[in-house]
Amino acid sequence: MKSLSFYSLIVTASLLLSISAYADEYIITLKNNAFSPKELVVPAGHKIKIIVKNQDATPVEFESSDFNREKLIGANSEVSIFIGPLEAGRYTYFNDFHLETTGAIFAK
Amino acid sequence: MTSTPIHVFYKSVLTLTVFIVLICSTKNSAAFGLDEIYSPNVEYREFSVEFMGAQSFDPNADKSGAQVGQVTLEAGLTPRFKLGVSAVYAKEAGKDMQLEAHEIEGLYQFVESGEYWLDAGMLVAYDFSNQSYSPDSIESKLLLQKDVGKYTSTANIGFTQNVGKFSDHTGGPNYTFLWNTRYRYNVFFQPGIEIQSDLGQGHQLNNFNEQEHYIGPAVYGKLFGHLKYQAAYLVGVSNAAARSAARLLIEYEMHF
Numbered sequence: 001m002k003s004l005s006f007y008s009l010i011v012t013a014s015l016l017l018s019i020s021a022y023a024d025e026y027i028i029t030l031k032n033n034a035f036s037p038k039e040l041v042v043p044a045g046h047k048i049k050i051i052v053k054n055q056d057a058t059p060v061e062f063e064s065s066d067f068n069r070e071k072l073i074g075a076n077s078e079v080s081i082f083i084g085p086l087e088a089g090r091y092t093y094f095n096d097f098h099l100e101t102t103g104a105i106f107a108k
Numbered sequence: 109m110t111s112t113p114i115h116v117f118y119k120s121v122l123t124l125t126v127f128i129v130l131i132c133s134t135k136n137s138a139a140f141g142l143d144e145i146y147s148p149n150v151e152y153r154e155f156s157v158e159f160m161g162a163q164s165f166d167p168n169a170d171k172s173g174a175q176v177g178q179v180t181l182e183a184g185l186t187p188r189f190k191l192g193v194s195a196v197y198a199k200e201a202g203k204d205m206q207l208e209a210h211e212i213e214g215l216y217q218f219v220e221s222g223e224y225w226l227d228a229g230m231l232v233a234y235d236f237s238n239q240s241y242s243p244d245s246i247e248s249k250l251l252l253q254k255d256v257g258k259y260t261s262t263a264n265i266g267f268t269q270n271v272g273k274f275s276d277h278t279g280g281p282n283y284t285f286l287w288n289t290r291y292r293y294n295v296f297f298q299p300g301i302e303i304q305s306d307l308g309q310g311h312q313l314n315n316f317n318e319q320e321h322y323i324g325p326a327v328y329g330k331l332f333g334h335l336k337y338q339a340a341y342l343v344g345v346s347n348a349a350a351r352s353a354a355r356l357l358i359e360y361e362m363h364f
Binding site: 047059061068069071072080087 | 153154221222223257260294334
C-alpha cells in the first residue's frame with residue numbers, strides 16, 4: 001500500500017510539473033511539396049507554438065532531430081507543434097516522406 | 109542501381125526477418141528483464157512492426173544466456189492513443205526458448221509533446237500467460253520525457269502484478285525503473301546511456317544486491333528509410349544481475 005501511495009505521488013507530481021507557457025504562435029505552410037517560409041525566425045530562449053498546415057493532397061511527416069519532433073499531418077490538415085525554449089542557432093526539419101523537402105528555424 | 113521506395117521496403121522487411129530468425133534460433137539463455145524504454149509520445153496513424161531481443165552474459169551458467177524476445181504490432185489509433193499486441197518469448201539458462209505470453213498494451217499520451225515542462229504518458233499492458241500453471245500479469249508504467257538542448261531523457265517507472273488463476277502466493281507487485289539519456293547527433297546516430305533496474309517486490313526494495321541493476325552505453329536512430337533501431341550493451345552492477353547484457357530493437361514504420 002505504501003508503494004502504491006508512492007507511485008500515486010509520482011504520477012501527481014509529474015502532472016503538476018507539466019506547467020505550460022509559450023510566447024508566440026507561428027505558421028509554417030506546406031504547399032506544392034515546399035515549406036513556407038523556408039526559414040522561420042523565432043526568439044531564442046522562449047517556448048513557441050508552430051502550426052504546420054499541409055495544403056497538399058498527400059500526407060506529410062514533419063520531422064526534426066534538431067528539436068526532436070515527428071508528426072504525421074494528413075492531407076489538407078494542420079497540427080500544432082510546441083518547440084523550445086531554443087538556444088540561438090539554426091534548426092532544420094524535413095518531410096520524412098520527401099526528404100528533399102526541408103526547412104529551417106532560426107532562433108535569435 | 110537506384111533504390112526505389114519498394115526496394116527499400118523489401119530490403120527493410122528482409123533485414124528484419126533475418127534478424128528475428130537469427131535471434132529466435134539462438135541457443136543459450138534465462139528469464140531476465142531488459143525492456144524497451146518507451147517514449148510517452150504517440151505517433152498518430154503510424155503502424156509499426158517491432159522486434160526487441162535481449163540476452164544476459166555471465167561466467168556463472170545460472171545467469172548466462174537468459175533471453176527475452178518480443179515481436180509487436182503497434183498502431184497509433186488517435187493522436188494520443190497507441191494500441192499494441194505482442195508475442196513474448198523467454199528462455200532461462202540451459203532451457204529452450206518458449207512462447208511465454210501474448211500481450212495487449214495501450215499507451216496514452218497525457219500532454220502534447222513539448223507543450224509542458226515534462227512530457228508524460230502511461231502504458232498499461234496485460235499479459236496472457238502461455239505457460240501451464242503460470243499466472244497472467246498486468247503491467248503499468250508511468251512514462252516521462254524531457255528535451256534539454258540536443259539531449260533527450262526518458263524514464264519509465266513501472267510495476268507488474270500477477271493476476272487471475274495461479275496468482276495466489278506470488279506476492280505483491282514487482283517494480284522497475286528504466287532510464288536513458290541520448291544525444292541527438294542526427295536522425296541516424298544518437299548515442300546515449302541507459303539504466304535498467306528490476307527493483308523486485310516490496311520486501312526487496314531496500315536490498316540493492318537482490319535487485320538487478322544494469323547500466324551502459326546505448327545507441328538509437330534510423331538505419332534507412334523507415335527502419336529504426338536501438339542497441340545497448342549494459343553492465344550488471346548488483347549481485348543479482350548478470351555480468352553484462354545486451355538488447356537490440358528494430359522497428360519498421362508504415363503510415364495509414
